[in-house]
Amino acid sequence: MERSMHQRPEFWRVAQRTCIIAAAVDIAFFGIFLYLNSPILAWVNVVSVVMYAVAYYAYGKRMNGLGTFLVWTEVIVHATLGTVLIGWDSGFHYYLLMFIPALAVTMRGTAAVVALVALWAFYLALYFLDFWQPPLQPIGANALLGIHIFNVAVVFAMFSYLGFFYAKSITSANRKLNRLASVDELTQLYNRRQARALAETELSRADRTSLPVALILLDIDHFKLINDVYGHDKGDHVLEYIAKIMKGELRQHDIIGRWGGEEFMILLPETDLAHAEYIGERLRSAISSYAWGTDLGHDLQVTASIGISQHKENETLNRLLKRADTALYMSKSEGRNRVTAIHEIPKHLVTN
Ligand SMILES: Nc1nc2c(ncn2[C@@H]2O[C@H](COP(=O)(O)OP(=O)(O)OP(=O)(O)O)[C@@H](O)[C@H]2O)c(=O)[nH]1
Incomplete structure (x- = not known):
């Protein structure tokens, strides 16, 4: 594990804020699926909101392992159920792609490669499952398109947020390094x-x-x-x-x-x-x-x-x-x- 990244409080604040965004998205989905008469998916979203609420609390108490476990479980289960119940075209699988930057910064070496290959295999498995098993609770074509577009928009927004966070972290880390390289620690004068x-x-x-x-x-x-x-x-x-x-x-x-x-x-x-x-x-x-x-x-x-x-x-x-x-x-x-x-x-x- 990349310990320094794990120890950085701002990284966990971002994870915590992501829980709020994800819970808000799931509340929206709860309404959408009730409206589309898909009660199973509607209640899946209620469970998701509860999981994000617990994850938010866990991050707040610095139980980062528990928070991350809940978030990842939610994403995998939600992507799988969305694909199985209403099909690949719902776009729920896109959320799995959020693991790529998360894995890249939280894991290293062989563990990171194994996790990324497993993710890729899981992603493909969901895709082929859709050929083999038609959606269990299909919804209308227009509703499916609407959900697809909504999911694409949410994933875009989350990637943008992550991108800006990483850019900001790098700038602030560079600033700190420059200061360390140019200032004497004891007197705070130039070295x-x-x-x-x-x-x-x-x-x-x-x-x-x-x-x-x-x-x-x-x-x-x-x-x-x-x-x-x-x-x-x-x-x-x-x-x-x-x-x-x-x-x-x-x-x-x-x-x-x-x-x-x-x-x-x-x-x-x-x-x-x-x-x-x-x-x-x-x-x-x-x-x-x-x-x-x-x-x-x-x-x-x-x-x-x-x-x-x-x-x-x-x-x-x-x-x-x-x-x-x-x-x-x-x-x-x-x-x-x-x-x-x-x-x-x-x-x-x-x-x-
Ligand atoms: N407390 C402290 N002492 C330091 C630090 N850096 C250097 N010193 C000490 O500064 C002392 C400098 O001693 P000298 O070079 O003999 O100079 P001096 O005693 O000031 O004598 P003159 O310059 O001839 O007046 C040494 O004992 C160093 O150990 C520091 O960051 N903190």
């Missing part, structure tokens, strides 16, 4: 891969528009010590909250990414070095002045070191990062909890 991709796009835009772009690297000071003294959970909390502080201090279109464990990358479009330095100072001050309470009865002092560089025309992201990284190194080596913004890497720090 390194996505931040890099967005930053590269922003740099090529800046090359076209000649507008300034600045890059900030922010690294929490002595983070290992925070983990060691206050615990990993406290460390996680600090990371989460620093992400919140950054989101609060920055603009909507600034790109904020978790670059590594306790390091963040921020790309500031339409921002020059002086302005970025001002923003960096604002971030540094917001982090160091926040009251980081602890279980140990005293406040924790959290600070961050910041390095900033400004993009030069046609420069790659790696070169821009290299300058910001050097600036960050300077902040760390000059005592931490400070902001360094550089236009060029100082000669004594040039490594290549």
